[in-house]
Amino acid sequence: MNIVDLRSDTVTQPTTAMRAAMLDAKVGDDVYGEDPTVNALQQRLAAELGFDAGLFVPSGTQSNLLALLAHCERGDEYLVGMDAHTYKFEGGGAAVLGSIQPQPIAQSDDGSLPLDSIASAIKPIDPHFARSRLLSLENTWHGRTLPLDYLRSAHDLARTHGLGMHLDGARLFNAAVACQVPAREITRHFDTVSICLSKGLGAPVGSVLVGSHALIDKARRWRKVCGGGWRQAGILAAAGLHALDHHVARLAEDHERAIRLADRLRGIGDIDVLCQHTNMVFIKLPVDHLRALDAHLGEAGIRISSGSLPTVRLVTHLDVDDDGIERTAVAFSRFFDKR
Structure with missing residues (x-):
């Protein structure tokens, strides 16, 4: 009897065609930057989403963590939804490993953070306070898509206060398909975006963090510190490329x-x-x-x-x-x- 597993979209199995693509993948040592399939995946997602560079990593949790570490220093803080994955379900990694303080904000029913709540949570420049550095949003959130006009407004508010913007886009392509827009219409408001390949896209493992060359260079170093450097990862990257070709629409x-x-x-x-x-x-x-x-x-x-x-x-x-x-x-x- 075939199992109908509705626990999560993380339980998907690689298709026969995806397994064939993995088998045929050209590989090299990714720590040296020599895996051609990894490089192709990173470059493709960065280009399609409007960024300079990408970094293939083992998990979405690590991808989000690397983004926070790239944006923030010790004693900085990031503003985040009280029920967001980066705050609630990722082991407190930013605080544990980066000494980065989360500033949780109660989310609205649609998953957005009220703009007035964001503004009031940003700290003044004062040695008593952590330094507000980053606004982190999630799309989709519990399946909900953030409104496109809200993303624009949140971006403008963040820029007014000198904050960076990170998107936990674990299900970015679900949001894009639901909103009937290219994913780039969502990601253009952010400095970094984390995209999961092993949920609805059906790859067996892996996420990609995209951003500027400077931010991705910092994230690459932190990936090594966190034990995330891998070698012939092109076998896994090939699954991601196949998913982008066949599993988005x-x-x-x-x-x-x-x-x-x-x-x-x-x-x-x-x-x-x-x-x-x-x-x-x-x-x-x-x-x-x-x-x-x-x-x-x-x-x-x-x-x-x-x-x-x-x-x-x-x-x-x-x-x-x-x-x-x-x-x-x-x-x-x-x-x-x-x-």
């Missing part, structure tokens, strides 16, 4: 399936469909049903991240087809029919 299919899944779940038992954005569906379930529901879905070959919270995120991706959506809806329906 098809993200719209994931979004459509998420819409269909949300529609099918509405009206089933005690399921409360809270919202659906891009490739994510958020539902609320009775807490006392979670353990039994998880077991029931497991028997049907459906995986979800139920945990112990009533809110559950369901994520569509490359390996979830129309049949998977239908199987999921039927499995939920059969469970609640028995309650």
